[in-house]
Amino acid sequence: MKGFKxxxxxxxxLPAIIVLAAVVVLPLILSLYSSxxxxxxxxxxxxxxxxGFRNYLSIxxxxxxxxAFGRTVxxxxxxxxxxxxxxxxxAMLVEKATRGQRILRTLMMxxxxxxxxxxGFQFKFMFNDNIGLVNNALQSLGLTQDAxxxxxEGRLAFIAISIAEIWxxxxxxxxxxxxxxxxxxxxxxxxxxxxxxTPWQTFRYVTWPFVMPFAYIAMTIRSLDVARAxxxxxxxxxxxxxGRTELLWTLVGRxxxxxxxxxxxxxxxxxxxxxxxxxxxxxxNKLAAARAQIGxxx
Amino acid sequence: MDENASARLTRxxxxxxxxxGLFLAMLVICLPGIWIVLSSLRPTxxxxxxxxxxxxxxxSLDAYVxxxxxxxxxxxxxxxxxxxxxxxxxxxxxxxxxxxxxxGYAFARYRFRGKSGMFLGLMLTRTVPGIALSLPLFFLYVRxxxxxxxxxxxxxxxxxxxxxxxxxxxxxxxxxxKDLAEAAQIDGCTRWQAFWQVEFPLARPGIxxxxxxxxxxxxxxxxxxxxxxxxxxxxxxPVGLLDYTAExxxxxxxxxxxxxxxxxxxxxxxxxxQKHLVGGLTxxxxxx
Numbered sequence: 001m002k003g004f005k006x007x008x009x010x011x012x013x014l015p016a017i018i019v020l021a022a023v024v025v026l027p028l029i030l031s032l033y034s035s036x037x038x039x040x041x042x043x044x045x046x047x048x049x050x051x052g053f054r055n056y057l058s059i060x061x062x063x064x065x066x067x068a069f070g071r072t073v074x075x076x077x078x079x080x081x082x083x084x085x086x087x088x089x090x091a092m093l094v095e096k097a098t099r100g101q102r103i104l105r106t107l108m109m110x111x112x113x114x115x116x117x118x119x120g121f122q123f124k125f126m127f128n129d130n131i132g133l134v135n136n137a138l139q140s141l142g143l144t145q146d147a148x149x150x151x152x153e154g155r156l157a158f159i160a161i162s163i164a165e166i167w168x169x170x171x172x173x174x175x176x177x178x179x180x181x182x183x184x185x186x187x188x189x190x191x192x193x194x195x196x197x198t199p200w201q202t203f204r205y206v207t208w209p210f211v212m213p214f215a216y217i218a219m220t221i222r223s224l225d226v227a228r229a230x231x232x233x234x235x236x237x238x239x240x241x242x243g244r245t246e247l248l249w250t251l252v253g254r255x256x257x258x259x260x261x262x263x264x265x266x267x268x269x270x271x272x273x274x275x276x277x278x279x280x281x282x283x284x285n286k287l288a289a290a291r292a293q294i295g296x297x298x
Numbered sequence: 299m300d301e302n303a304s305a306r307l308t309r310x311x312x313x314x315x316x317x318x319g320l321f322l323a324m325l326v327i328c329l330p331g332i333w334i335v336l337s338s339l340r341p342t343x344x345x346x347x348x349x350x351x352x353x354x355x356x357x358s359l360d361a362y363v364x365x366x367x368x369x370x371x372x373x374x375x376x377x378x379x380x381x382x383x384x385x386x387x388x389x390x391x392x393x394x395x396x397x398x399x400x401x402g403y404a405f406a407r408y409r410f411r412g413k414s415g416m417f418l419g420l421m422l423t424r425t426v427p428g429i430a431l432s433l434p435l436f437f438l439y440v441r442x443x444x445x446x447x448x449x450x451x452x453x454x455x456x457x458x459x460x461x462x463x464x465x466x467x468x469x470x471x472x473x474x475x476k477d478l479a480e481a482a483q484i485d486g487c488t489r490w491q492a493f494w495q496v497e498f499p500l501a502r503p504g505i506x507x508x509x510x511x512x513x514x515x516x517x518x519x520x521x522x523x524x525x526x527x528x529x530x531x532x533x534x535x536p537v538g539l540l541d542y543t544a545e546x547x548x549x550x551x552x553x554x555x556x557x558x559x560x561x562x563x564x565x566x567x568x569x570x571x572q573k574h575l576v577g578g579l580t581x582x583x584x585x586x
Contacts, residue, residue, distance in 0.1 A: 007408075007410065008404070008408060009404035009405075009408040009410045010410070012400040012401060012403055012404035012408075013400070013401050013404050013416070015396075015397045015400055015401075016397050016398070016400070016401040016420065016460050016464060019397060019453075019456055019457050019460055020420065020423045020457055020460060020461075022453075022457075023435070023453055023454055023456070023457035024423045024426060024431065024457050025423070026438075027431060027434035027435050027437075027438055028426065028431075028434065030434045030437065030438065031430075031433055031434035034434070034437075089323075090323055093316065093319055093320045093323060094320070096316055097316075097320060104320070104324070106569055107324050107327060107328060108324075108327065109568055110327050110328060110331060111327060112568065113514070113561060113564040113565050113568045114331075114518075114561065114564075115517070115518030115519075115520065115536050115560065115564075116518065116520065117518075117520040117536045117539060118518075118536070118539070118557050118560065118561070121539060121553060121557065122330050122333075122334055122557070123330070124548075125333075125334075125337070125548075125550055125553075125554075126330060126333065130348070131345060131346050131347075131348070131350075131550075133333055136350040139349075139350075140349075140350065140352070167326075167327075167330065171327070220421075223425070224421065224424045224425055224461075224462075225424070225425075226427075227427030227428060227429065227430075227521070230427065230428065230429050230521050231520045231521060249427055249429045249430070249521075252427075252429055252430060252433075253429045256433050257525065262433060262437070265433055266433055266434070269427070269429070269430035269433060270430075272427055272430055273425070273426050273427065273430055276425035276426070276427060277422055277425050279425075280421065280422060280425045281418070281422075284418060284421070
């Protein structure tokens with residue numbers, strides 16, 4: 001039997017495609033369908049009732065949803081930018097160190113080993129208003145007398161969550177940017193110095209463009225699982241107090257499993273999937289552009 | 299002399315500032331971990347003490363003993379959780395790496411139409427948040443009867459890891475010069491032989507780190523596991539952590555002890571792969 005002969009790369013990629021189709025794409029199609037139904041877990045027959053865009057329309061007019069959406073984007077913007085800056089600073093500090101590079105690098109990766117849920121518990125413990133490390137330290141140092149309600153007051157809780165998120169993910173940026181700094185040829189820097197550049201100019205016009213692709217790799221990797229924040233928020237505040245730290249993902253989880261409104265939750269989930277995809281595609285394109293800028297072949 | 303002296307002074311000040319900065323940064327990074335270890339060794343009274351006890355008065359392994367002593371004696375079925383975690387993580391890692399090797403090789407060695415789009419497409423499947431994926435998976439698994447089983451979790455984790463193992467392994471195969479395999483083929487190897495005898499051994503350290511990375515992802519995953527597991531049949535360690543929480547109270551000491559049990563394998567493995575991991579992620583960055 002001659003005729004169709006699949007090419008080698010297609011055959012090699014086939015297992016990956018099959019697995020992803022079965023475990024990711026197929027369920028997503030199912031959830032896309034159910035987002036058009038009023039499906040409730042407790043009433044299976046509702047799975048076959050078609051209501052068109054009703055779920056989506058009621059989401060659009062749902063203030064809680066838009067607050068959660070805005071909060072998610074805000075958290076990601078703050079966290080990713082600060083992680084980037086802190087990671088850059090950390091990488092440069094470590095790169096300058098003359099001794100103990102290996103041990104410093106290992107220490108730097110320390111937070112990467114922590115499961116996000118562990119990060120959540122750990123910071124919940126540390127930010128506990130009564131027995132937490134943070135309040136204890138502030139009180140012992142005499143900076144404050146009161147127990148600061150870190151996880152109980154909405155704004156403070158948001159800050160606490162951002163800190164946890166930044167602590168857990170800065171090292172990804174640091175380690176990748178460090179790799180960029182170490183891979184960088186030394187001649188251009190020396191040439192810039194000889195030509196009379198200030199340290200700032202050297203950094204801005206020589207080091208930074210070279211390190212940029214590495215920073216975008218870190219961004220792409222991070223945006224692949226921005227939803228890690230779900231674990232942290234779920235544990236630290238569970239969206240509380242009174243929904244003040246509710247993110248898209250915790251809202252989806254609550255709607256699906258506590259309220260058992262699967263159809264509605266799936267409709268919300270689609271918004272969060274689109275958000276993740278938007279972030280990833282954006283950084284992926286930036287990465288390609290940054291590569292092109294330093295003259296690499298794609 | 300003034301100029302020399304002031305230059306020397308500035309230099310020394312900069313060195314000191316650098317050291318201090320480095321020390322503070324490392325302190326912030328390590329402190330939460332140290333605090334966890336310390337808390338797991340201290341009695342609950344001391345953790346809860348007000349005003350706080352800064353210098354540990356007594357250290358003991360009670361929390362660990364209690365944890366392993368079984369249900370009813372203040373313990374949780376930690377051995378079951380550990381076994382589940384291990385079985386699920388190891389199996390799904392092996393499968394994900396096998397699939398990743400095939401896929402990574404295809405991306406590193408062949409040119410084909412829609413390559414870039416395909417790569418991005420594979421990556422995008424990874425962006426689906428665990429919680430969003432868990433809803434339809436939960437529904438499907440209940441229908442198929444594989445909810446709360448090892449098979450179900452393994453399947454989910456393979457899919458979770460494949461995009462990333464492909465990315466990493468693709469990077470490692472790119473670092474192996476094409477000419478080597480071509481030379482082997484000229485000498486009479488088939489492409490299959492050339493792969494196993496030349497390219498695979500050279501990329502092996504990288505593939506090992508991809509495997510460890512996949513393992514850690516499974517080991518630490520929570521969003522999917524918390525919805526797809528129900529009992530000791532398949533609950534993993536991250537889900538087991540929740541056993542220490544009650545409605546209004548949390549057994550901090552017990553939880554810290556379990557956290558230490560979870561973190562030690564992760565710590566060891568990460569230390570082993572740290573060097574290779576970065577190489578794989580970034581090898582595509584400067585040379586296409």
